[in-house]
Amino acid sequence: MTDKKEDMTDTPPVCNYEGSDYQTSFWDEGGRAYEDACEEIALKRLLPTGGKLMLELGAGAGRNTPRYRGYERVVLLDYSRTQLEQAKQRLGDSGEYIYVAADVYHLPFVNGLFDGATMIRTLHHMAEARLALQQVRTVLQENAIFILEYANKQNLKSILRYLLRRQSWNPFSPEPIEFAALNFDFHPATVRSWLQLCNFSVERQLTVSHFRIGFLKKSLPLKLLVFLDSLAQLTGDAWQFSPSVFTRNRMVGKSEIPVEGTFFKCPACGVALEDTPPDLVCATCGEHYPVVDGIYDFRRAAPAAQE
Numbered sequence: 007m008t009d010k011k012e013d014m015t016d017t018p019p020v021c022n023y024e025g026s027d028y029q030t031s032f033w034d035e036g037g038r039a040y041e042d043a044c045e046e047i048a049l050k051r052l053l054p055t056g057g058k059l060m061l062e063l064g065a066g067a068g069r070n071t072p073r074y075r076g077y078e079r080v081v082l083l084d085y086s087r088t089q090l091e092q093a094k095q096r097l098g099d100s101g102e103y104i105y106v107a108a109d110v111y112h113l114p115f116v117n118g119l120f121d122g123a124t125m126i127r128t129l130h131h132m133a134e135a136r137l138a139l140q141q142v143r144t145v146l147q148e149n150a151i152f153i154l155e156y157a158n159k160q161n162l163k164s165i166l167r168y169l170l171r172r173q174s175w176n177p178f179s180p181e182p183i184e185f186a187a188l189n190f191d192f193h194p195a196t197v198r199s200w201l202q203l204c205n206f207s208v209e210r211q212l213t214v215s216h217f218r219i220g221f222l223k224k225s226l227p228l229k230l231l232v233f234l235d236s237l238a239q240l241t242g243d244a245w246q247f248s249p250s251v252f253t254r255n256r257m258v259g260k261s262e263i264p265v266e267g268t269f270f271k272c273p274a275c276g277v278a279l280e281d282t283p284p285d286l287v288c289a290t291c292g293e294h295y296p297v298v299d300g301i302y303d304f305r306r307a308a309p310a311a312q313e
């Protein structure tokens with residue numbers, strides 16, 4: 007088996023959360039109760055009442071996972087093993103949750119496996135966002151629901167800064183803006199066009215976290231701000247000027263029906279794998295994928311062929 011770094015050189019770069027205290031510093035102690043509550047409301051509005059198998063892409067430490075309780079099982083996928091370890095500590099080890107360390111660009115699942123997927127606060131780390139969305143599409147069944155959150159470059163703050171000449175980039179132009187290394191904001195029309203090109207029908211859009219402004223969060227009661235946001239979210243299909251946008255998308259068109267009993271595939275060569283922990287071995291290309299402390303690790307694969 008070749009070295010992981012060499013293997014990954016010709017695939018899009020991954021934003022590294024290994025060893026990060028993101029959950030504690032950003033959410034638990036970072037004054038983000040307002041954003042978290044707004045996102046909970048948006049998810050409630052967009053999630054179907056039930057489902058069988060949900061794929062949570064960029065699950066991090068599992069902050070949102072309990073919100074997917076309508077699904078029988080949830081696969082938490084993240085590139086960072088340490089994020090998944092935190093998620094496992096939080097959510098436990100019941101068969102309801104499956105922990106998978108893998109790259110969104112090289113998903114280790116047979117085509118057409120999932121009837122639901124979410125990607126929250128993760129597309130904004132994707133240098134090749136459209137490619138990432140194409141990968142998501144391949145693992146979804148026909149009619150599956152995909153809830154995508156993305157960071158909106160056309161938000162009121164960036165528009166104001168642009169008009170006051172405090173910001174050089176144009177919030178109305180369609181291309182993504184990389185405002186920090188591997189951190190991208192997107193134009194809503196561009197994301198919609200990518201989704202449509204990937205055979206998703208955009209069913210509903212909610213604009214979220216309209217009042218993400220320090221002095222408002224400090225001076226107004228949390229409950230009031232969240233209530234106001236919950237009302238403003240409902241304008242999301244008409245216009246999108248909030249920093250965050252949640253979309254519910256339905257997979258249309260045909261998708262493959264997986265062979266009964268198959269689940270994982272080799273991300274290096276695409277052949278279905280037998281689920282044989284503590285070591286999954288690809289009978290075709292010989293790659294090994296370890297399962298350590300209940301976390302499947304598919305990060306060592308050579309790049310899969312792009313569609």
Ligand SMILES: C[S@@+](CC[C@H](N)C(=O)[O-])C[C@H]1O[C@@H](n2cnc3c(N)ncnc32)[C@H](O)[C@@H]1O
Binds near residue numbers: 131
């Ligand atoms: C900002 S965090 C969001 C975590 C979680 N969705 C939440 O909202 O709390 C982004 C997550 O995406 C993961 N990530 C980034 N690029 C990835 C990739 N190419 N494949 C898999 N996970 C990735 C990171 O490891 C990180 O845990």
